[in-house]
Amino acid sequence: MSDERVKQVSKLQRAMIRPELGAIAGVVLVFVFFFMIAGDSGMFAPKGIQNWTVVSAQFAIIAVGACLLMIAGEFDLSVGSMIGFAGIIIAILSVQWGLPVWVSIIAAFILCLALGALNGFLVIKTGLPSFIVTLAFLYILRGLTIWLSITTTQKTIIGGVKQAAEGDWLAPLFGGTILTGLFQWFADLGLIDTFSRGSRMGQPVVEGVPMLVVWAIGLIIFGQFVLTRTKLGNWIFASGGDAEAARYVGVPVRRVKIAMFMFTAFCACVFATSQVMEFGSAAADRGLLKEFEAIICVVIGGALLTGGYGSVVGAALGALIFGVVQQGLFFSGAESSLFRVFLGTILILAVILNTYIRRMITGER
Amino acid sequence: MNTPLVQMKDIEKHFASVIALGGVSLDVYAGECHCLLGDNGAGKSTFIKTMAGVHKPTKGTITFEGQEMNFSRPRDAMDAGIATVYQHLAMIPLMSVTRNFWMGNEPTKKIGPISVMDFEKANAITMSEMKKMGINLREPNQAVGTLSGGERQTVAIARAVYFGAKLLILDEPTSALGVRQTANVLANVDRVRNQGIAVVFITHNVRHAMAVGDRFTVLNRGKTLGTAKRGEITPDELQNMMAGGEELATFEGSSGDAV
Numbered sequence: 001m002s003d004e005r006v007k008q009v010s011k012l013q014r015a016m017i018r019p020e021l022g023a024i025a026g027v028v029l030v031f032v033f034f035f036m037i038a039g040d041s042g043m044f045a046p047k048g049i050q051n052w053t054v055v056s057a058q059f060a061i062i063a064v065g066a067c068l069l070m071i072a073g074e075f076d077l078s079v080g081s082m083i084g085f086a087g088i089i090i091a092i093l094s095v096q097w098g099l100p101v102w103v104s105i106i107a108a109f110i111l112c113l114a115l116g117a118l119n120g121f122l123v124i125k126t127g128l129p130s131f132i133v134t135l136a137f138l139y140i141l142r143g144l145t146i147w148l149s150i151t152t153t154q155k156t157i158i159g160g161v162k163q164a165a166e167g168d169w170l171a172p173l174f175g176g177t178i179l180t181g182l183f184q185w186f187a188d189l190g191l192i193d194t195f196s197r198g199s200r201m202g203q204p205v206v207e208g209v210p211m212l213v214v215w216a217i218g219l220i221i222f223g224q225f226v227l228t229r230t231k232l233g234n235w236i237f238a239s240g241g242d243a244e245a246a247r248y249v250g251v252p253v254r255r256v257k258i259a260m261f262m263f264t265a266f267c268a269c270v271f272a273t274s275q276v277m278e279f280g281s282a283a284a285d286r287g288l289l290k291e292f293e294a295i296i297c298v299v300i301g302g303a304l305l306t307g308g309y310g311s312v313v314g315a316a317l318g319a320l321i322f323g324v325v326q327q328g329l330f331f332s333g334a335e336s337s338l339f340r341v342f343l344g345t346i347l348i349l350a351v352i353l354n355t356y357i358r359r360m361i362t363g364e365r
Numbered sequence: 366m367n368t369p370l371v372q373m374k375d376i377e378k379h380f381a382s383v384i385a386l387g388g389v390s391l392d393v394y395a396g397e398c399h400c401l402l403g404d405n406g407a408g409k410s411t412f413i414k415t416m417a418g419v420h421k422p423t424k425g426t427i428t429f430e431g432q433e434m435n436f437s438r439p440r441d442a443m444d445a446g447i448a449t450v451y452q453h454l455a456m457i458p459l460m461s462v463t464r465n466f467w468m469g470n471e472p473t474k475k476i477g478p479i480s481v482m483d484f485e486k487a488n489a490i491t492m493s494e495m496k497k498m499g500i501n502l503r504e505p506n507q508a509v510g511t512l513s514g515g516e517r518q519t520v521a522i523a524r525a526v527y528f529g530a531k532l533l534i535l536d537e538p539t540s541a542l543g544v545r546q547t548a549n550v551l552a553n554v555d556r557v558r559n560q561g562i563a564v565v566f567i568t569h570n571v572r573h574a575m576a577v578g579d580r581f582t583v584l585n586r587g588k589t590l591g592t593a594k595r596g597e598i599t600p601d602e603l604q605n606m607m608a609g610g611e612e613l614a615t616f617e618g619s620s621g622d623a624v
Contacts, residue, residue, distance in 0.1 A: 229481045231482055234471050237459075237464060241458075245456070246469070249469035250469035358459070361459065
């Protein structure tokens with residue numbers, strides 16, 4: 001049944017019809033742009049690269065969770081509040097209560113996973129849009145975080161986590177760096193600048209790969225693998241594409257959606273823990289607006305807001321665009337408030353492009 | 366052809382104060398295409414959803430292969446060998462043909478300790494099953510959205526047959542299709558029946574029913590109006606039964622079989 005009215009689609013055009021297209025173009029554009037205006041500002045020197053890599057990795061960690069959840073057809077607006085909540089929990093448990101840091105971290109993860117499951121359960125049970133349910137949790141968790149912090153310490157910032165984490169076995173998994181030996185070797189070869197004076201003289205300016213980046217890469221690979229190669233991935237697409245149709249052929253849509261809410265919460269907790277370990281403190285206002293930034297990364301990465309279509313690699317590229325632009329504006333000395341202007345603009349452009357790509361795929365007119 | 370594959374007896378279904386089905390009976394033999402006709406609101410959809418395990422009957426029994434069944438989920442009916450192709454819920458347009466075909470039944474293989482979807486096998490089987498049904502796919506990764514309505518119904522039928530359906534329920538598969546696509550789908554229904562699969566074909570189009578049906582049951586206002594064998598009933602009689610005995614509105618110049 002070949003139809004002579006169906007135009008032959010060229011290989012190139014077919015290769016272009018993929019969710020990551022917009023994000024790939026964006027990455028190229030952003031790098032070219034900042035190479036031109038900030039190429040000599042140190043942005044592309046080792047220290048500068050580390051700077052925007054870490055920021056991108058932060059975006060990427062929460063974007064991976066948001067991406068799988070959005071493809072499964074739901075949103076989570078409570079991600080930012082959950083980041084603040086998890087951080088404060090770790091700080092209160094370890095600094096105020098004197099529990100070992102590893103116990104505090106595990107407790108925070110358990111709480112976050114439970115909250116994610118609760119989000120999912122409420123969405124499934126009530127049939128309400130996840131937008132409303134998680135919006136409620138955006139406020140509930142933020143309020144609870146500030147209240148907990150003030151009632152236990154009379155402050156909204158709790159310090160001293162770094163001292164508490166000294167010698168802990170789990171903390172280095174979230175703070176710290178790996179491959180320090182390799183970077184020292186690079187420095188000895190002259191590939192990376194070294195400190196020329198002070199207590200760290202002779203050490204490379206970039207001491208290794210921050211754990212935050214390792215987590216980001218790990219989560220991206222895991223997310224992409226699950227989504228494209230496994231049975232669960234097919235269920236995620238199906239749940240978001242048409243939950244009813246999926247249910248009728250035996251896909252456990254409810255379980256898939258709740259699992260994705262939990263995964264999003266897990267990613268938020270990874271973000272929170274890394275930040276607490278890096279700064280050595282937790283603040284009740286951490287993670288503000290992160291839920292929207294995560295969603296924007298995912299949309300730039302080619303996912304459809306309506307679910308059923310998207311890519312983890314795309315979302316990661318969206319996060320990279322974010323990190324490079326945010327830090328690039330800083331390096332080029334531009335007004336940092338312009339970042340928000342950029343955010344809004346690129347969001348609209350991404351959605352327009354995505355709509356066009358969807359039409360190409362489904363042959364809608 | 367001695368005992369029916371499935372026997373639905375005095376099925377009643379109440380939704381709160383509404384009696385959607387008021388005692389409907391129907392049986393289907395293997396290798397038979399049983400057409401279920403009825404106007405909008407006659408209870409066709411409720412009836413087949415009961416058969417497919419979506420609704421639990423308020424009263425009545427379902428016997429499948431001689432055993433009384435008690436489906437609580439669609440999955441139960443599916444495991445027993447009852448597959449349903451819903452008109453609007455057959456396929457997910459944004460997903461590829463392969464992903465749709467295997468949805469809920471993904472083949473897996475092990476890479477070390479990790480279980481992954483076996484796309485090589487999935488793609489190959491999808492292509493060959495589609496070919497059997499007369500659809501030449503450009504590639505198995507093609508999104509279902511690029512297929513026509515008839516092709517989508519065909520993919521769904523092929524999927525049900527491949528996964529071992531003994532009873533195939535088709536919910537108005539032809540009602541939104543053009544002439545040529547309808548013919549293709551009807552040809553595939555015939556092909557499936559000849560493989561010995563029982564088919565329940567829901568439609569409100571008498572001509573489509575007459576084209577493939579072996580027996581015809583007419584539903585009206587939640588009740589069975591009777592079952593007739595092929596050759597025992599004329600299209601006009603069926604048409605009138607569907608209308609519940611009321612005369613269809615005619616207009617000047619109407620030839621009577623405008624529907």
